[in-house]
Amino acid sequence: MSIWKDMALWDTKDVPMCFGCGRDNTIGLKLDFHQEGESVRAEFIPGELYQGWPGVVHGGLICTMLDEVIGYAAGYQGLYAVTVKMEVCYRKPAMIGQRLLLCAGVKSVSGRTVVCDGEIRLEDGTLIAEAHSELRIIRTD
Numbered sequence: 534m535s536i537w538k539d540m541a542l543w544d545t546k547d548v549p550m551c552f553g554c555g556r557d558n559t560i561g562l563k564l565d566f567h568q569e570g571e572s573v574r575a576e577f578i579p580g581e582l583y584q585g586w587p588g589v590v591h592g593g594l595i596c597t598m599l600d601e602v603i604g605y606a607a608g609y610q611g612l613y614a615v616t617v618k619m620e621v622c623y624r625k626p627a628m629i630g631q632r633l634l635l636c637a638g639v640k641s642v643s644g645r646t647v648v649c650d651g652e653i654r655l656e657d658g659t660l661i662a663e664a665h666s667e668l669r670i671i672r673t674d
Contacts, residue, residue, distance in 0.1 A: 553601035606637040614668035
């Protein structure tokens with residue numbers, strides 16, 4: 534855990550190779566998060582490199598995006614936390630080239646446990662996937 538003690542919370546220049554948000558990872562998602570009230574949001578338009586079945590975004594990447602936005606939800610509350618459990622419900626397939634809207638928020642904090650919910654929707658509001666996660670706090674600022 535000491536590798537994170539000098540990092541600024543949620544400053545992506547400190548994690549340039551992160552698959553989710555790192556700017557220097559050539560195959561990464563390069564998600565750019567921002568806070569809106571109690572929620573954290575990002576957008577992503579997947580290209581062909583992120584497909585599973587032809588034309589469909591790989592489910593593992595949907596899960597990765599949910600994990601990332603949920604982690605940022607904790608981060609914007611001043612908590613460094615890592616996922617210990619995550620349940621994902623896939624509702625509709627996401628297609629390559631569709632704009633995906635990611636959103637997550639902290640539901641509760643108790644001791645070293647953070648509970649968060651996240652979702653991915655299309656621009657028209659169609660729910661693609663949702664997640665419920667439990668994270669362990671490893672550092673606070």
